Amino acid sequence: xxxxxxxxxxxxxxxxxxxxxxxxxxxxxxxxxxxxxxxxxxxxxxxxxxxxxxxxxxxxxxxxxxxxxxxxxxxxxxxxxxxxxxxxxxxxxxxxxxxxxxxxxxxxxxxxxxxxxxxxxxxxxxxxxxxxxxxxxxxxxxxxxxxxxxxxxxxxxxxxxxxxxxxxxxxxxxxxxxxxxxxxxxxxxxxxxxxxxxxxxxxxxxxxxxxxxxxxxxxxxxxxxxxxxxxxxxxxxxxxxxxxxxxxxxxxxxxxxxxxxxxxxxxxxxxxxxxxxxxxxxxxxxxxxxxxxxxxxxxxxxxxxxxxxxxxxxxxxxxxxxxxxxxxxxxxxxxxxxxxxxxxxxxx
Amino acid sequence: xxxxxxxxxxxxxxxxxxxxxxxxxxxxxxxxxxxxxxxxxxxxxxxxxxxxxxxxxxxxxxxxxxxxxxxxxxxxxxxxxxxxxxxxxxxxxxxxxxxxxxxxxxxxxxxxxxxxxxxxxxxxxxxxxxxxxxxxxxxxxxxxxxxxxxxxxxxxxxxxxxxxxxxxxxxxxxxxxxxxxxxxxxxxxxxxxxxxxxxxxxxxxxxxxxxxxxxxxxxxxxxxxxxxxxxxxxxxxxxxxxxxxxxxxxxxxxxxxxxxxxxxxxxxxxxxxxxx
Numbered sequence: 001x002x003x004x005x006x007x008x009x010x011x012x013x014x015x016x017x018x019x020x021x022x023x024x025x026x027x028x029x030x031x032x033x034x035x036x037x038x039x040x041x042x043x044x045x046x047x048x049x050x051x052x053x054x055x056x057x058x059x060x061x062x063x064x065x066x067x068x069x070x071x072x073x074x075x076x077x078x079x080x081x082x083x084x085x086x087x088x089x090x091x092x093x094x095x096x097x098x099x100x101x102x103x104x105x106x107x108x109x110x111x112x113x114x115x116x117x118x119x120x121x122x123x124x125x126x127x128x129x130x131x132x133x134x135x136x137x138x139x140x141x142x143x144x145x146x147x148x149x150x151x152x153x154x155x156x157x158x159x160x161x162x163x164x165x166x167x168x169x170x171x172x173x174x175x176x177x178x179x180x181x182x183x184x185x186x187x188x189x190x191x192x193x194x195x196x197x198x199x200x201x202x203x204x205x206x207x208x209x210x211x212x213x214x215x216x217x218x219x220x221x222x223x224x225x226x227x228x229x230x231x232x233x234x235x236x237x238x239x240x241x242x243x244x245x246x247x248x249x250x251x252x253x254x255x256x257x258x259x260x261x262x263x264x265x266x267x268x269x270x271x272x273x274x275x276x277x278x279x280x281x282x283x284x285x286x287x288x289x290x291x292x293x294x295x296x297x298x299x300x301x302x303x304x305x306x307x308x309x310x311x312x313x314x315x316x317x318x319x320x321x322x323x324x325x326x327x328x329x330x331x332x333x334x335x336x337x338x339x340x341x342x343x344x345x346x347x348x
Numbered sequence: 349x350x351x352x353x354x355x356x357x358x359x360x361x362x363x364x365x366x367x368x369x370x371x372x373x374x375x376x377x378x379x380x381x382x383x384x385x386x387x388x389x390x391x392x393x394x395x396x397x398x399x400x401x402x403x404x405x406x407x408x409x410x411x412x413x414x415x416x417x418x419x420x421x422x423x424x425x426x427x428x429x430x431x432x433x434x435x436x437x438x439x440x441x442x443x444x445x446x447x448x449x450x451x452x453x454x455x456x457x458x459x460x461x462x463x464x465x466x467x468x469x470x471x472x473x474x475x476x477x478x479x480x481x482x483x484x485x486x487x488x489x490x491x492x493x494x495x496x497x498x499x500x501x502x503x504x505x506x507x508x509x510x511x512x513x514x515x516x517x518x519x520x521x522x523x524x525x526x527x528x529x530x531x532x533x534x535x536x537x538x539x540x541x542x543x544x545x546x547x548x549x550x551x552x553x554x555x556x557x558x559x560x561x562x563x564x565x566x567x568x569x570x571x572x573x574x575x576x577x578x579x580x581x582x583x584x585x586x587x588x589x590x591x592x593x594x595x596x597x598x599x600x601x602x603x604x605x606x607x608x609x610x611x612x613x614x615x616x617x618x619x620x621x622x623x624x
Binding site for chain 2: 063069081149153156158159164165169171173174175180223281282283284302306310341
C-alpha cells in the first residue's frame with residue numbers, strides 16, 4: 001500500500017508481509033514443484049504442458065493488456081514530463097496553450113540555484129535519518145516478535161498492524177492533534193515530566209521540530225513493514241541451526257551473528273532499499289502536515305517540485321525538478337533492481 | 349531461576365510498551381472523536397472517555413459533500429482494484445507458468461513500474477489530463493490508480509500462481525479439462541487468498557492516494573476522501589473532535605478491511621491447500 005500507504009513491494013517475497021511466515025521467496029522460492037525446466041528451450045520434449053499448450057503467442061496475449069496500460073499511463077507522463085522540462089511554461093503559456101521551447105535553460109536555472117541544492121541536501125539527510133531509524137527499530141521489533149510467546153506476539157502484531165493500516169492522511173491528522181500547541185497530549189506529557197517550557201510549544205514553528213514530528217510519523221508507520229517481514233524471515237531459519245550453534249557453545253550474540261544474521265541479510269537489503277525509495281518520495285506526510293513550512297524549510301524534492309510547479313505556476317521549472325528527482329530515484333533503484341534480478345536468476 | 353524469570357519478563361514488558369506506543373495514536377483518534385468538546389480541551393487530558401458523544405461524528409457526516417466524496421472514493425478505488433486484478437491475473441499467469449522470449453524483460457518492466465515516482469510526475473499528468481479535457485473527472489483517477497497498483501498486483505499474484513503445484517493443473521488436464529477449464533476450476537479457487545491479499549494492498553493504495561487528486565480535481569464535488577480530510581482542519585479550525593471523527597470515518601474501512609482480510613489471507617495460505 002505506497003499507501004501505505006502507499007506501501008507496496010516488489011514481489012520478491014516481501015509482498016505478503018501481511019502473511020507472516022507464509023512466503024519466503026528470498027530464501028526458498030515458493031516454487032512448489034521444484035521441477036522447472038532449465039532455459040525453456042526444451043519445447044518439443046513434452047512434459048511441460050504449461051509451457052506449450054496455449055500456443056506460442058499465448059503469453060504475449062496475456063501480457064498485452066497489462067503492458068499497454070503501463071506503457072500508456074506511465075510511459076506517457078514520463079515522456080511528457082521530459083518534454084515539459086525543456087519548455088517555458090508559465091500561466092500565460094498555459095492559458096494560451098503556447099509551446100515555447102527553452103532548451104536546457106530550465107536545467108541551468110535549477111542547477112545553479114542555491115535553493116535547489118539546499119533542498120537536495122535536506123532530502124538526503126531526511127531520507128537517511130528516517131531510513132536508519134526505521135531499519136534499526138524495525139529490525140529490533142522484528143527480532144522481538146520472533147522471541148515472544150504466542151500470545152504476546154499476537155498482541156504486538158495487532159499493535160503493529162494497526163499502525164500500518166492507518167491511512168496516511170488520517171495518521172498525519174492524528175499526529176497534528178497529538179502535537180497540537182494547545183491541548184496536544186504530547187506537550188502535556190512533556191510538561192508533566194518536568195519540562196515545563198514545553199507546555200505551550202509550537203511544534204510547527206521551526207524546521208527541526210516540524211521534521212521531528214514528520215519523522216516520528218513516518219518511522220511509526222514504516223516500522224511494521226520491516227518488522228513483520230523480518231519476523232517472517234526468521235521463521236524460515238531451521239531450528240537445527242540454533243541447536244547446533246548452542247552445542248558448539250554459542251551465546252546469544254554469537255548465535256545471532258552466525259545463524260540469524262546471515263539468514264535475514266537479504267531481507268535487510270531489500271527492505272532498506274524499498275524504504276529509501278519510499279521515504280525519498282514521501283509526499284502526503286510532509287505536505288499535509290505543514291505544507292512544507294515553516295518558510296518552505298521542510299520541503300523535500302517532491303514537495304519542492306510541487307510547490308514550484310503547480311504551486312507557483314512555473315510548470316517548466318517544476319518539470320525540470322521532477323526530472324532530476326526521477327534521475328536520482330533511478331540511480332537508487334538501479335542498484336536495488338540489480339539485486340532483485342540476481343535473486344530472480346537464481347530462482348529461475 | 350531468577351535469571352530465567354528476568355529473561356522471560358523483559359521481552360514481554362518491552363512488547364507491552366511497544367503495543368501501547370503503536371496503538372496510542374489510533375486509540376487517541378477514536379477517543380477524541382467520542383469525547384465532548386469540554387473533555388477535549390481540558391487542561392488535563394481525559395485518557396478514557398467516560399462521557400461519550402456522537403456529536404462530532406454527526407458534524408463530520410453533515411459536512412459538505414461528505415457522501416458524494418465517499419461515493420467518489422469508493423468508485424475510483426473499487427474500479428481501479430478490479431481492473432488491475434483482471435489484467436494482472438492474466439499477466440501473472442503468463443509470467444509464472446509460461447516460458448517465452450522476453451520474459452525477463454517483462455518482469456523487469458513491471459519491477460521498474462512498481463517504483464514509478466508518481467508523486468513527482470503530477471505536473472505532466474496534469475497537462476495530459478487537462479489537454480484531454482478531463483480535469484475534475486473520476487475517469488483519469490481510476491485509470492492512474494489502476495496502473496499504480498498493477499505492477500504490485502502482477503508481481504505478487506505471480507508468486508501465488510507459482511505456489512500452486514503444476515501437478516494439480518496437469519492432472520486436471522489429464523482428466524479432460526482444457527487449459528482454461530483447469531485454470532477456472534482448479535487454480536482460481538486456490539488463488540482466492542492471494543487475490544484477497546493483493547486487492548487489499550491495492551485498495552489501500554488507491555484509497556490513500558493524495559497528490560494526484562490534489563492537482564487534478566479542484567472541484568469540491570469531484571474530490572476524494574483524503575483531500576476532504578486534509579482540508580477538514582482548515583474548514584473546522586481547531587475543532588479536534590470533528591477532525592478526529594472525520595479521520596476515524598476515513599480510517600475505519602481500511603482498519604476493518606486490513607484486520608479482516610489479513611487473517612483470511614493468512615489462514616487461506618497456511619491451511620495447507622496451497623502447499624500441496
